Amino acid sequence: MALPALVLCCLALLAQDILASGGGGPSWTYTGQHGPSNWGSMFRECAGKRQSPINIETGNVKTEYWRPFTLKNYDQPPTRMRIKNNGHSAVVEMDAPSAPRVSQGGLKGEYIFAQYHFHWGGDSSLGSEHTIDGVRYPMELHMVHYKASYGSLGSAVAKPDGLAVLGVMLEISGTDNPALTPLVSALRNITDSGMFADVAANYPLRAFLPRNLEKFYRYEGSLTTPTCNEVVTWTVFADAIPVSEKQMEFFRSLKNDNGGAMVNNFRPPQPLNSRKVMVSAESGADSASMKKVGLTLYFMTSMAVLMMNM
Structure with a gap:
């Protein structure tokens, strides 16, 4: 059922408050006495055992055969965007006539989009929260979703599987990323904390995902900002999307x-x-089917050989 634009607006604002304000607790920062090394005491x-982000060691992952992601309304441009x-x-x-939703891809249920945000570095040698084999990207984008069956973001953040976040790495390109250009232009109007601005061009969510959605890493984790609720099913895509140095400078401003x-x-x-990181097989349901067919053929062939030797 389509959600009215006003409802989506309220959901987005609620998402921002819960996921970025620290839930009304003590103030926190990324440096100094209120920085990440002290978040556990604040x-x-x-200080839990299921925290995010993590370093993904590609040589120590378990392959899983999942159906491809089902993305609803991800190709539909929103009626309004704000940053x-x-x-x-x-x-x-x-705001959108119908809320974007994601399911399948190993997710246990359908999740409704709430907001997306970015993490970046002072230069392009660092910036991403997750690392892959110790390598940092200059920026990471997080698309936050809450589980539809829980009815609201407020309810979902109290459930172990309440949120699903799609993590997208950004890598430096020699040319601007067109989908990011309207966002970058709006950044000029929000230099100070608390400011917001409309975005001129409304790109659909699909424009901010990599082309290849088949290969991704999956693990159970937390919000990466206080209050660090351990409620997130993480998806980190293996492929990155482009961003130019010129565009990065606007974020750094x-x-x-x-x-x-x-x-x-x-x-x-x-x-x-004790957590395990999983990686998707790159042909989704077809890979699962082929695996089953292969095992069946192996069993039948083995039986035939055994009978011939009797």
Whole structure:
């Protein structure tokens, strides 16, 4: 059922408040005494055993055979987009006739889009929250969704499987990314914390995802900002999308809550502990079917050989 634009607007604002404000607790930063190394003492769950981000070791992952993602309304341009400087990131909210939803891809249920935001570095040698074999990208985009069956974001953040976040790496390109250009232009109007601006061109969510959605990494984790709720099913795509150095500079021109440069707004990788990271097989349901067929053929062939030798 389509959600009215006003409802989506309220959901986006609620998402921003819950995911970026620290839930009304003590103030936090990315540096100094209120930085990531002290979040665990400021917010109990930030010291948990299922924290994010992590370093993804590609040689130590388990292959899983999942159906391809089903993306609903991801190709439908929103009726309105806004970008806000919340003091920690640039957060994009949108209104749409029908809420974008994601399911399959190993997710247990359908999840409704709430907002997306970015993490970036002071230069292009760092910036992403997740690392892959220790490698950092200059920027990482997070598309936040809440589980539809829980009815609201507020209810979902209290459930172990309440949120699904799609993580997209950005890599430096010699040319601008057209989908990012309207966002970058709007950044000029939100340099200070608390400011927001409309985005001139409304690109659909699909424009911010890599072309190849088949290969991705999956693990159970948390929000990467306080209060670090351990409620997130993480998807980190293997392929990146482009961004130019010129576009990156506009993100780096934003100011944080203290009036300083908003750069290096990422949390360092957290211990994996007993969790397992999985990687998708790159042909989705077909791979699963072929695996089953292969096992069946192997069994039949083995039986035939055995009978011939009797």
